[in-house]
Amino acid sequence: MQKHIYNPNPEFSKNAAIPSMEAYWELQNRALEDYEGFWQGFADEKIDWLAPYDTVLDESDAPFYKWFTKGKLNVSNQCIDRHLSDKADKTAILFEGDRGEVEKISYLQLSQRVNKMANLLKNEFGIEKGDRVVLYMPMIPEAAYAMLACTRIGAVHSIVFGGFSSAALKDRIEDAQAKIVITADGAYRKGKPYLLKGVVDEALSRGGECVEAVLVVKRNNEEIEWVEGRDHNYNALITAQSDDCPFEPMDSEDPLFLLYTSGSTGKPKGVQHSTAGYILWAQMTTEWVFDVKEDDIFWCTADVGWITGHTYIVYGPLAAGTTTVMFEGVPTYPDAGRAWKMVQDHKITQFYTAPTAIRVLHKMGKDEPENYDLSSLKVLGTVGEPIDPTAWQWYYEKVGHSKCAIVDTWWQTETGGHIITPLPGATPIKPGCATFPLPGIMTEILSYEGVPKEADEPGLLCITKPWPSMLRNIWGDPERYKKAYFGDVSKEGRPVYFSGDGAVADKEGYITIVGRVDDVINVSGHRMGTAEIEAVVKEDDAVAEVAVVGCPHEIKGESIFIYIVLKEGHINKDIKNHINALLASEIGNIAKADHIIEVPGLPKTRSGKIMRRILRSIAKGEAITQDISTLEDPSIVKEIETTAREA
Numbered sequence: 001m002q003k004h005i006y007n008p009n010p011e012f013s014k015n016a017a018i019p020s021m022e023a024y025w026e027l028q029n030r031a032l033e034d035y036e037g038f039w040q041g042f043a044d045e046k047i048d049w050l051a052p053y054d055t056v057l058d059e060s061d062a063p064f065y066k067w068f069t070k071g072k073l074n075v076s077n078q079c080i081d082r083h084l085s086d087k088a089d090k091t092a093i094l095f096e097g098d099r100g101e102v103e104k105i106s107y108l109q110l111s112q113r114v115n116k117m118a119n120l121l122k123n124e125f126g127i128e129k130g131d132r133v134v135l136y137m138p139m140i141p142e143a144a145y146a147m148l149a150c151t152r153i154g155a156v157h158s159i160v161f162g163g164f165s166s167a168a169l170k171d172r173i174e175d176a177q178a179k180i181v182i183t184a185d186g187a188y189r190k191g192k193p194y195l196l197k198g199v200v201d202e203a204l205s206r207g208g209e210c211v212e213a214v215l216v217v218k219r220n221n222e223e224i225e226w227v228e229g230r231d232h233n234y235n236a237l238i239t240a241q242s243d244d245c246p247f248e249p250m251d252s253e254d255p256l257f258l259l260y261t262s263g264s265t266g267k268p269k270g271v272q273h274s275t276a277g278y279i280l281w282a283q284m285t286t287e288w289v290f291d292v293k294e295d296d297i298f299w300c301t302a303d304v305g306w307i308t309g310h311t312y313i314v315y316g317p318l319a320a321g322t323t324t325v326m327f328e329g330v331p332t333y334p335d336a337g338r339a340w341k342m343v344q345d346h347k348i349t350q351f352y353t354a355p356t357a358i359r360v361l362h363k364m365g366k367d368e369p370e371n372y373d374l375s376s377l378k379v380l381g382t383v384g385e386p387i388d389p390t391a392w393q394w395y396y397e398k399v400g401h402s403k404c405a406i407v408d409t410w411w412q413t414e415t416g417g418h419i420i421t422p423l424p425g426a427t428p429i430k431p432g433c434a435t436f437p438l439p440g441i442m443t444e445i446l447s448y449e450g451v452p453k454e455a456d457e458p459g460l461l462c463i464t465k466p467w468p469s470m471l472r473n474i475w476g477d478p479e480r481y482k483k484a485y486f487g488d489v490s491k492e493g494r495p496v497y498f499s500g501d502g503a504v505a506d507k508e509g510y511i512t513i514v515g516r517v518d519d520v521i522n523v524s525g526h527r528m529g530t531a532e533i534e535a536v537v538k539e540d541d542a543v544a545e546v547a548v549v550g551c552p553h554e555i556k557g558e559s560i561f562i563y564i565v566l567k568e569g570h571i572n573k574d575i576k577n578h579i580n581a582l583l584a585s586e587i588g589n590i591a592k593a594d595h596i597i598e599v600p601g602l603p604k605t606r607s608g609k610i611m612r613r614i615l616r617s618i619a620k621g622e623a624i625t626q627d628i629s630t631l632e633d634p635s636i637v638k639e640i641e642t643t644a645r646e647a
């Protein structure tokens with residue numbers, strides 16, 4: 001069926017950074033003709049180099065690509081200092097607390113606070129260039145200060161999302177061998193204080209011997225446990241620090257941060273990003289895709305614990321010199337109009353969120369946007385999962401008043417910034433479609449043999465040329481980096497980056513993301529490895545076998561569906577609660593399953609491989625069309641279907 005096309009708003013296009021498809025193709029052709037020249041031009045224009053680079057792209061040790069080698073820069077200079085001459089009084093961070101209080105932090109104030117935090121880390125805790133710093137923080141400005149303070153002194157931050165459990169936190173602390181953990185006593189959510197620091201205490205009681213100190217921001221002043229000698233009060237220590245901390249000149253390829261994410265096998269991977277390539281693309285994509293202008297107020301609703309929060313709350317907007325909104329609460333509290341009230345109150349110009357959030361806001365308050373003045377909005381964005389037509393239409397009509405482009409941005413923790421997305425002033429949009437790769441990005445839809453797929457034929461979404469903001473490594477595991485990203489698909493004998501996603505392009509080249517083709521599921525836009533969940537479920541003494549699959553969910557996109565086979569003689573009436581409690585404690589509440597069903601066996605091939613495809617079909621309630629005759633015990637499929645139907 002021919003999809004309706006939504007052309008860019010001509011008024012908007014007039015002043016857009018990329019104002020037409022002609023302008024898009026002009027840029028993309030430039031990259032095709034002279035790839036390095038293309039990137040060199042932008043690196044020279046955008047980055048405040050402290051020392052020049054000598055090579056744009058070094059491919060000699062592929063796939064360990066290096067960009068802008070020998071160049072020197074500092075990300076906190078790029079995001080703060082260089083703006084101080086003309087933006088000192090401009091609001092850098094507009095913070096709104098859960099309870100509605102607003103704080104506007106100017107670029108000058110941001111500079112002072114980041115410098116103080118950098119001095120604190122350096123002088124009080126001896127944090128040096130290259131040291132790892134784990135952040136376990138709520139959504140408060142101190143999280144951004146800590147990130148930028150790390151970049152200032154060359155420390156490598158690793159943020160662990162506040163929803164992860166103590167066990168997950170401990171694993172990440174140990175993998176990174178962090179010297180310090182920065183946290184808060186807690187924060188506010190839905191009008192009430194909640195606690196966070198106890199999770200750090202528990203993580204460190206289980207291990208994490210590498211940690212020498214815990215720095216605690218007092219946010220809600222609730223009573224918390226205190227380990228003398230190890231725990232330090234940020235609020236008390238920060239006042240004595242000088243607000244002048246010279247920034248460390250960093251090499252282009254020095255690691256900027258680690259961010260753990262789930263893969264199809266094994267433990268979460270510490271995705272390692274670089275300094276120059278990452279910040280360049282964070283800034284360029286903020287300017288191109290959100291089209292930020294001098295007076296804009298940009299709001300990305302993500303949490304800083306995810307890549308979206310890194311790139312589009314902190315680094316991209318600040319490098320672009322815009323005002324970025326940081327929100328402590330949830331968009332549905334005190335009611336489903338909260339987000340729209342914030343848009344009205346702060347005259348927000350770009351609003352970037354996940355389809356899950358759009359579905360919740362739609363469900364809880366379909367007409368709610370009508371109660372607010374949303375006329376300041378210029379660009380709407382989505383990220384993290386495919387957006388369904390109902391959510392898209394509502395977002396476009398009710399929130400954007402049919403005048404704002406929706407940029408459906410496809411990218412990943414590993415890509416650092418946007419890869420495939422509409423450009424708001426240029427791209428005629430087909431709803432649900434991520435459209436085209438950004439200029440400078442070379443994507444292809446290939447088979448495992450590296451053969452390009454025809455139009456309308458689904459295949460593997462690959463990025464066939466290295467790009468500046470790509471991950472550089474998996475922390476401490478270069479072999480896994482090679483295998484996970486460059487081990488599956490080669491084109492003309494050369495391994496190419498495979499995203500793990502399937503995609504299809506139509507005859508006009510519009511790319512639609514089909515979803516993961518590996519064993520990764522996407523719950524409310526959060527990535528979870530089925531292997532990681534299975535490993536936790538197996539810890540239950542009663543469980544003999546387990547298989548985890550994703551199942552479509554109206555709000556979350558996908559939910560977790562677990563099949564278990566109990567050990568002989570084991571009867572556990574409370575097994576479901578027990579498994580969910582285990583998942584919450586080992587990973588976090590986000591890993592809890594919606595369905596856990598006990599089955600007599602799993603569908604396996606004669607070689608013992610679990611046929612997850614069959615289990616996915618059963619979870620979806622679909623008829624089994626696959627050939628099951630090759631299974632070790634074909635009759636098991638009927639039994640599982642019956643159990644699933646009854647559950």
Ligand code: PRX
Pocket residue numbers: 261307308382383384385386387408409410411412413414434499500501513515516522525526527
């Ligand atoms: O499957 C794709 C999905 O989210 C995955 C990346 O997850 P993560 O690294 O956690 O980063 C999320 C935020 C960038 C992808 O492999 N995904 C992301 N954006 C989209 C998407 N699926 C469909 N449409 C999108 N716009």
